Amino acid sequence: MDFDTTLQTLGVNRYSGTTSTTKTDTSNLGKTEMDQNDFLTLMTAQLKNQDPFEPVDNTQMVAQMAQFSSLSGITEMSTTLKAIASKLSGTSLSDALGYVGKTVLTEGSTAYPREAGGIAGAVALEKAATDVSVTISDADGKTLKTLVLGKQDAGAVAFDWDGKNAAGEDAGEGPFTVKVSARNADGAVNAAPLVWAPVSTVSLGADGQPVLTLPGVGQVPLSAVWQVG
Template sequence: MSDFDTTLTNLGIPRYNTSSTTSGTTLDTKDTSRLGKTDMGVSDFLALMTAQLKNQDPFQPVDNSQMVAQMAQFSSLSGITEMSSTLKTIASQLSGGSLNDAIGYVGKNVLVQGSTAYPRTTGGLAGAVALEKDATNVTVTIKDKDGNTLKTIEMGKETKGAVAWDWDGKTDDGKDAGEGPFNVSVTATDGTGNVKAYPLVWAPVTAVSMGSDGKPVLTLPGIGNVSTDAIWQVG
């Protein structure tokens, strides 16, 4: 019998073998209820260390530095395991809380980057232009689903950032533009050429789900799925 087996026997701990039985103890390998915990806790470590001290050769005792090293190693491993478990719990709670918070967006309108927009129930359409830098001339073009230009909005000189615009739902010749959906595009220039710009449109949140990265994803008609980080404003 090995020293390890002797230590286990002195402690009254049976050693199980998945293919056979030892020490006269029979264990059904399919019944895991008797196995209890499979990791070593602090009490287990102390019990084994005590047994090691009791059974050591008095003429060749365990070196103090070796024992201190074993204790330090166990303490470090125990701390890492506990920290890992704590972080997993925190991450789970945060992801759950984020999804619960995102559910509050359902039924609300959000301003996000997109080119497809639906009119308000009261008529007309609102949106914004996101400018990377100041522009001397900003233009918003609204088209129908067939690509026909319905309205051109000349905004003129605008500064860097998000600049709001509003359309009453009438075409350039004064007719009712209909129920949409509409396609929105923007252009911007300054004295040196084109300025990077993109359209921001209002859209209702119809559903919320959890993305593969663990962050909430909002479903918007005509636009698709966007993360909550992409929201510019909530209406």
Template sequence: MASAFDTTLSNLGISRYGANTAPTTTTKNNASMGQDDFLTLMTAQLRNQDPFEPMDNNQMVAQMAQFSSLSGITEMNATLSAIAQKLGGTTTSDLLSWVGSTVLVQGDTAFPRTDGTLGGTILLGDDASNVEVKISNADGTTLKTVSLGAQEAGTLDFEWDGSTDSGEAAGNGPFTIAVSAQNADGKSVSAQTLVWAPVQSVSFDSDGKPVLNLPGIGQTSPDDVVKVG
């Protein structure tokens, strides 16, 4: 069976072997043509051309242009691949720089800022006529209910001043955040809570992948971080 290389030569009107003989060849697994294959093909074309009807100069220039384009595309693909890997991956040094910072991740356990206030984000799956945020202490006692009223679907930020319903300071936490949302028909609307958590340390799991250690939340993949504060 003719190889992809032989088929290409045949399409160009080149006889790689004699008229009636062809050696046994091994089939290569590569389905694409690289720079070396292109150069070999061009060399074979020159070697096997009819001396009485040499290759047209315009055809030669066109093939050289194709070779140059192939070379440039190959180099460009390699460069773009390297850039994509750099942009798409977070290095260990990047993660270590997060230690001591706060990150926004999915969760319901939150710690207040140094001034006692607390902020978070809600992802609403649909428009809601009423959204409420309940903040509880470690014992499950509701400390504060923050009413956000009617909100549109999407991302919604909320803030809490750190005081209870009775006006007292709530303390250092940790606090549990619970969100409830209903539409105009009184049906529940899906609501996902994102909280800010400090990065205590960075470690590696059994597969060697880095994880962030967040108090109250546990180990979290860097891919799950929405924002770094």
């Protein structure tokens, strides 16, 4: 048996042009990124198929091992950072339970009066407007009072109604319907009414995030809360 035959028996191809009949592994076709297993597979193949008369230099081997260690550390660090980010950006159910019994400012059109009478709320403006108004109606749709807020910048614009109708009479216990309108020189401006409502219960939504139940408003995600009273 000659030397080349002996090398082939050991699975070593002395010449780069030698054709291998080993079945090609197609399980990784379509992958666009290398992971730790791929790196280790390449290194093992390199060692297995190196020329025994010209083995990989020790310095190169140490450099490749350092790259592998670095890749492993970066992957683990990335996983850890993602977990931390998820925790920081999310609010657990136990945290959200602290909202029960408090009042929150959120988008809605139904408002209940305060103990002292009247309601407070805000208008969410997409952009600045020259003419902003709030119309408050009773349960039958009858207009009780229109508040003219005039020129306002974009954002949340607070309003306060004393609970009296246009004639100065007590408007009752509600609930009341709040509608808003806004305009500028270009036409209508997107605006939404924001009302204060008490939080009665807290539950988890389908996405696993806390959902607040507000009487007269319904269920709203915690992310929809503008302010906590």
